[in-house]
Amino acid sequence: MTKAKDVETVITAHDRERERLDPRGDMAAAADGSSRPASESARSSEPATIAPVRLGPITVPTPVVLSPMAGVTNWPFRVLCEEYGPDGLYVAEMITARALVARNPKALRLCRFAPSEKIRSLQLYGVNPAIVEQAARIVVDEDMADHVDLNFGCPVPKVTRRGGGSALPWKTDLFRGIIQRVVRVCSEADIPVTAKIRVGIDHEHETFMEAGRIAQEEGCAAVTLHARTTAEYYGGHSDWSRIGELVEALDIPVFGNGDIWGADDALEMVRETGCAGVAIGRGCQGRPWLFSDIKHAFAGDDTRVNPTLGEVSRVIERHAELLAEFYDGDERMAVHDLRKHVAWYLKGFPVGGSTRKAFMECESLDDVRREIGRLEPAMTFPERVKDKPRGRVRFAKKVHLPYGWLESRQTTHEQRETLFGDDPMDASY
Numbered sequence: 001m002t003k004a005k006d007v008e009t010v011i012t013a014h015d016r017e018r019e020r021l022d023p024r025g026d027m028a029a030a031a032d033g034s035s036r037p038a039s040e041s042a043r044s045s046e047p048a049t050i051a052p053v054r055l056g057p058i059t060v061p062t063p064v065v066l067s068p069m070a071g072v073t074n075w076p077f078r079v080l081c082e083e084y085g086p087d088g089l090y091v092a093e094m095i096t097a098r099a100l101v102a103r104n105p106k107a108l109r110l111c112r113f114a115p116s117e118k119i120r121s122l123q124l125y126g127v128n129p130a131i132v133e134q135a136a137r138i139v140v141d142e143d144m145a146d147h148v149d150l151n152f153g154c155p156v157p158k159v160t161r162r163g164g165g166s167a168l169p170w171k172t173d174l175f176r177g178i179i180q181r182v183v184r185v186c187s188e189a190d191i192p193v194t195a196k197i198r199v200g201i202d203h204e205h206e207t208f209m210e211a212g213r214i215a216q217e218e219g220c221a222a223v224t225l226h227a228r229t230t231a232e233y234y235g236g237h238s239d240w241s242r243i244g245e246l247v248e249a250l251d252i253p254v255f256g257n258g259d260i261w262g263a264d265d266a267l268e269m270v271r272e273t274g275c276a277g278v279a280i281g282r283g284c285q286g287r288p289w290l291f292s293d294i295k296h297a298f299a300g301d302d303t304r305v306n307p308t309l310g311e312v313s314r315v316i317e318r319h320a321e322l323l324a325e326f327y328d329g330d331e332r333m334a335v336h337d338l339r340k341h342v343a344w345y346l347k348g349f350p351v352g353g354s355t356r357k358a359f360m361e362c363e364s365l366d367d368v369r370r371e372i373g374r375l376e377p378a379m380t381f382p383e384r385v386k387d388k389p390r391g392r393v394r395f396a397k398k399v400h401l402p403y404g405w406l407e408s409r410q411t412t413h414e415q416r417e418t419l420f421g422d423d424p425m426d427a428s429y
Contacts, residue, residue, distance in 0.1 A: 286344025
């Protein structure tokens, strides 16, 4: 087997290093100190126009998508989000194709949907077109989903070092092959297929325009563009202008993704890019009510959810109870899963480190309820952190790719043997 070699782009605090990685200057903050690139800091005064989006037989009245996030978008969190925004599209976290084919128990758990979910939306990941096709066949034959999304946007090294995620569109034969096979299988059941992509590996190896065209040619109902490269990871501000470029180039709907922290950001992305809708990732962590805010914003309504700590506490408790159901009554697993969410729910509230620590030590639903009872319910959410970035804001230190990945846009026989012969990321969780 060929030993993998790291293709790395080092990002440091020095402007010289950043310029080498980002010659377009997309990461630079605006001169006025805002998080938008300086060239895009001026806000449009024109109203945004947002119409429902059709994905084959599915209509999304409010074109907002919950982006799949590993360890986050299982059905308990999706249910909370959908209760706030009942007319959006809520996608399950990534399912690895080989794990589904192998009937991995965790993969099967992640394929579950709550009875209340209107559209069962499932995302598949894989590198081997034949295996992804097999997974799609299982989804169709067992009536697992109403919509299938394909992951070509993940920047995580354990995915890209094996040619997956945001590395895969560089190899157009694999990219086209996966989409072609999955669309063919899903079309038998009238299940629409969409694709999530990034701008490229870095700005010297951009793939989004060609990937968008291939997705359209092969029958995808829509594409979602996270307007960063793999090298940019989640650092700086995404370059929304690239979304606008893709909108101009394609006839199918384009959803924009990246740095939507509040409803006004969603409106602004639509104004600036003309995208058909928006996809929300980190912005809704600890803020499932963001989907209510965006629903109202898209309808021209200024109503926004501004919960007190008491109201947030009720969401935390409901989330914990749903997680216990998700884990088949295992409260310990449920509250351990809840921990990251509690950190996001409480972010901005001056509750103190001891309170946060106590939540992290909970082992049962009663423990969670006890700690909720100690919170001050009348406490209001601080304006200084409202609609501000959450989650880690960081650049990739390295872009990990298979050996010789950038030498050609097509995979060699040897590369395929290496990629398909031993892919633990694609085999288990």
